[in-house]
Every structure is written in C-alpha cells, then in structure tokens.
Amino acid sequence: MKLFVKDLTVIDSTYLCPDRGLVGESWLVDIELGGSLNDMDMLLDFGQVKKLIKRLIDEKVDHKLLVPNRSPLCKVKTGEGYTQLDFMRPHGKSIHLRCPDEAYTFIDSVEVSNEALTAYVKNVVLEQLPANIQDLAITLRHESIDGPYYHYSHGLKKHDGNCQRIAHGHRSTIEIQVDGEYDIDLATSWAMKWRNIYLGSESDEISQQDISFYQQQAWQDHYAFAYQSPQGFFELVLPKQETDILPCETTVENLAAYIASTLAKVMEGHSLKVIAYEGVGKGAISEVYR
Numbered sequence: 001m002k003l004f005v006k007d008l009t010v011i012d013s014t015y016l017c018p019d020r021g022l023v024g025e026s027w028l029v030d031i032e033l034g035g036s037l038n039d040m041d042m043l044l045d046f047g048q049v050k051k052l053i054k055r056l057i058d059e060k061v062d063h064k065l066l067v068p069n070r071s072p073l074c075k076v077k078t079g080e081g082y083t084q085l086d087f088m089r090p091h092g093k094s095i096h097l098r099c100p101d102e103a104y105t106f107i108d109s110v111e112v113s114n115e116a117l118t119a120y121v122k123n124v125v126l127e128q129l130p131a132n133i134q135d136l137a138i139t140l141r142h143e144s145i146d147g148p149y150y151h152y153s154h155g156l157k158k159h160d161g162n163c164q165r166i167a168h169g170h171r172s173t174i175e176i177q178v179d180g181e182y183d184i185d186l187a188t189s190w191a192m193k194w195r196n197i198y199l200g201s202e203s204d205e206i207s208q209q210d211i212s213f214y215q216q217q218a219w220q221d222h223y224a225f226a227y228q229s230p231q232g233f234f235e236l237v238l239p240k241q242e243t244d245i246l247p248c249e250t251t252v253e254n255l256a257a258y259i260a261s262t263l264a265k266v267m268e269g270h271s272l273k274v275i276a277y278e279g280v281g282k283g284a285i286s287e288v289y290r
C-alpha cells in the first residue's frame with residue numbers, strides 16, 4: 001500500500017555552488033509512503049503526515065544555508081554556538097560567513113545536488129516515521145515557471161522567524177506590466193540582473209575591517225554585511241559582482257517597490273505594475289500610475 005502527498009511544503013533555502021556562489025532556491029516537496037495499515041486502517045493520518053514531515057523539513061533544511069560538507073572548497077570552524085565557513089572559490093570569488101550554528105545544514109556530498117539534498121531529507125524523515133511505514137520516497141522539484149524568474153539570497157534582520165538568517169533564498173517569478181500589458185523583455189532583464197544574486201540592505205553593509213574574523217589581508221572586491229537579530233550575530237563577506245545593494249530591507253514588498261521605482265525613473269509617462277514573487281505562490285505587487 002502506498003500513500004502520497006503532493007506539494008507537502010516548499011523549501012526556501014540557499015546553497016553554496018562553486019560556479020554560481022550563493023544560489024537562492026525553492027523546492028516543492030512531494031512524498032510517498034509505503035507500508036502496512038495501522039489501527040485506523042491508514043498508513044498514516046494525512047494530518048500527521050503533513051505536520052510531522054513539514055516540521056522536520058522546516059527544522060532541518062528550510063531557510064538554511066546548505067553546505068556541501070565534502071567540497072574541498074569548504075573550510076569550517078565551530079565553537080560557542082557559531083560556525084565560521086570559508087568557501088574558497090577560485091578567481092577571487094570566495095564567500096565567508098560567521099553565523100549561529102542553526103543557520104546551516106551540512107550535506108554529506110561534494111556538491112548540493114538534487115540527489116544529495118533528497119537523500120539528506122529522506123534520512124531525516126525516515127528515522128522519525130512510525131514502525132508500520134517501511135518505505136519513503138521524496139521528490140524535490142522546481143515549480144514549473146513559463147516566464148522569467150530569478151534566484152536571490154538575502155536575510156531579513158527584523159524578521160522574528162527564520163528569515164532573519166543572512167543567507168537563505170528563493171527561486172522567484174517576476175512579472176512586469178507596462179500600461180496594462182505584460183512586458184516579457186523587461187521582466188527578463190530583471191531576471192538576468194538577479195539571476196544568482198545576493199540582495200544586501202544598505203543599512204547592513206560594514207567595512208571589512210569590522211568583520212569579527214577579518215585577518216589583515218583584505219578580501220578583493222568583496223562587500224561585507226553584518227547584523228544582530230534575535231537568533232544571534234550574522235556576518236557575510238561575498239563578491240561585489242554577485243551582490244546588489246538596496247536602500248531598504250529586502251522584503252518582497254520592498255523588492256517590488258524598488259523594481260517599480262527604478263523603472264519609473266526611466267519610463268516616464270507609463271503606468272507600471274510589478275508582481276514580484278517570493279518563492280512559490282506568494283509575493284507583492286507595486287504599481288506606479290501615470
């Protein structure tokens with residue numbers, strides 16, 4: 001007997017990639033359970049399936065930085081509840097973080113592939129399932145998006161939940177209408193601009209020398225960001241060319257407004273509507289009327 005749940009939850013996280021750097025990603029989760037019926041003639045009550053598995057996924061991978069533990073590029077130091085991570089990409093594109101331990105998930109592989117992450121999630125869930133469930137299949141898949149989309153990573157220091165983590169992210173649709181008509185080219189230009197981007201807030205940028213693990217030699221062409229939030233102190237150093245600094249917190253409301261106001265400056269006389277998603281199925285709309 002098998003039981004399935006499609007779209008059980010969405011994982012919104014960021015992973016470290018040697019080529020792309022910080023990659024904000026959103027994975028839809030489908031599950032399939034196999035085993036024998038329990039006293040209620042069920043494999044597992046859907047209510048339990050959703051609650052238990054979503055909780056485990058939220059705790060272990062959602063809103064985290066996913067780190068390929070076996071990558072030779074990763075150097076990790078831990079102590080006192082904090083982890084410092086140096087991701088030594090070549091060509092001056094190194095990425096450095098120091099964050100509370102709970103901001104990371106270490107995946108036992110050389111890269112954070114779909115297979116490696118799926119295996120990690122499967123192990124986490126399998127060991128918590130009741131004895132009548134013998135099989136578990138997990139599918140992590142991307143939302144099918146017809147139009148333009150981007151991948152961004154960010155952190156919301158004022159958020160009282162896990163979005164305060166400085167490097168979590170999303171794969172997000174972007175739609176733009178000009179005078180009531182969808183403008184695919186314009187949306188595509190933002191999708192290209194923010195293809196693999198870290199969106200930093202101007203108020204969080206600090207000098208490299210103020211980073212707690214700064215070591216004499218400056219990082220070339222890097223920005224440094226840091227902030228205190230309820231989960232602890234977060235620090236991030238990353239290449240300028242993979243970063244866009246915004247004059248606001250990077251909530252999706254502000255991203256939609258930022259795109260609309262940036263476009264309004266060069267598109268005088270036109271009405272604009274920006275529909276910016278944050279991950280799957282949610283987002284913000286900002287309109288400029290003429």
Ligand SMILES: Nc1nc2c(c(=O)[nH]1)N=C([C@H](O)[C@H](O)COP(=O)(O)OP(=O)(O)OP(=O)(O)O)CN2
Pocket residue numbers: 009010012062063156159161163168250251252253278279
């Ligand atoms: N109005 C807004 N609310 C939230 C924003 C925002 O920009 N505007 N942003 C966030 C975080 O960035 C977060 O990454 C959003 O993730 P989400 O999946 O919605 O958060 P949850 O884990 O709480 O939701 P689940 O349905 O449990 O996955 C938060 N809110």
